[in-house]
Structures are given as C-alpha cells and as structure tokens.
Amino acid sequence: MKFAKISQKLALWAGSPKTFMGALILIGLWGLSGPIFDYNDTWQLIINTSTTIITFLMVFLIQNTQNRDTDILHLKIDELLRVNKEARNAMLGLELLDLKQLEALRKHYRAMGENEVFELEGLVSNRKQKPKWDEC
Structure with missing residues (x-):
C-alpha cells in the first residue's frame, strides 16, 4: 500500500x-x-x-x-x-480467457462490425459495402 x-x-x-x-x-x-x-x-x-x-x-x-x-x-x-x-x-471475465479464445472473440466482433462504415464526421452509416482497410 x-x-x-x-x-x-x-x-x-x-x-x-x-x-x-x-x-x-x-x-x-x-x-x-x-x-x-x-x-x-x-x-x-x-x-x-x-x-x-x-x-x-x-x-x-x-x-x-x-x-x-x-x-x-x-x-x-x-x-x-x-x-x-x-x-x-x-x-466481465475476459481476463480468464486464453489467447485462442480472445482471438476468436475478436474475430466475432470484427465480423459484427464488418458492414459498418464510419463517415468522416464520426457518424455510422449502415451501408452493405465492406470497408477498404488498406486505403486512407
């Protein structure tokens, strides 16, 4: 202490x-x-x-x-x-997961947000187009 x-x-x-x-x-x-x-x-x-x-x-x-x-x-x-x-x-208990479980969860959340595209103003639009992560 x-x-x-x-x-x-x-x-x-x-x-x-x-x-x-x-x-x-x-x-x-x-x-x-x-x-x-x-x-x-x-x-x-x-x-x-x-x-x-x-x-x-x-x-x-x-x-x-x-x-x-x-x-x-x-x-x-x-x-x-x-x-x-x-x-x-x-x-609340994610710290108990091993690396494989955390990576699976990370992939799950990436897939959930795959169709979400952020506008420059920070607003979310629900377009069904995949974002191009390799472009600025």
Whole structure:
C-alpha cells in the first residue's frame, strides 16, 4: 500500500515539466564540466552510472503506475458493462480467457462490425459495402 502511494507521487513528480527541465540542466552542467575534468573516464562514468540507475528504477515505477491505471480502467469498464442491460455479463471475465479464445472473440466482433462504415464526421452509416482497410 505504501509503495503504491509513493510510486504515484514519484510518477507525478517524474512526469512534471519542472523535473524534465531539472534533468536537462543537470545534463548541461555535466557537459559543461567536461573540459574541467579533461573528459576523463570518471567524468563519463558519472553520467553513465546515474542514467542507468535512474532508468532501472523508472522501469519499476512506470510498470507499477501502468498496472494501477489498467486495473482502474478495467473496473470502470466492468461497471459500465454491469449497468448496461444490453451488455453481455460474460464480458466481465475476459481476463480468464486464453489467447485462442480472445482471438476468436475478436474475430466475432470484427465480423459484427464488418458492414459498418464510419463517415468522416464520426457518424455510422449502415451501408452493405465492406470497408477498404488498406486505403486512407
């Protein structure tokens, strides 16, 4: 629970424009300090090690926030399916299906929408003509 709260705060902080500008300034200062240290191995090692550690930690932070966002999205969609009388309640358990079953379901829904063509304004017309997916 504490990790989730900390990662949310860190993700907000890491994604802010101030943090980005701070990172740019640090990289600029590092670059400007090159002549002072004669561009030696230690000078290069500092930026390599720093960026590697930050990248390694950010992978876990991003994955945690992505998992949380995905869970929230699924719960919202599940609630919409639950309250919609025309929706199939079987859709609430799709995460239990294997890849073959998901692909069969995907093909089923593609076939349902095969004869639907979207107008540029976003309106649906029920023309019986198949869309040409390879054209813009």
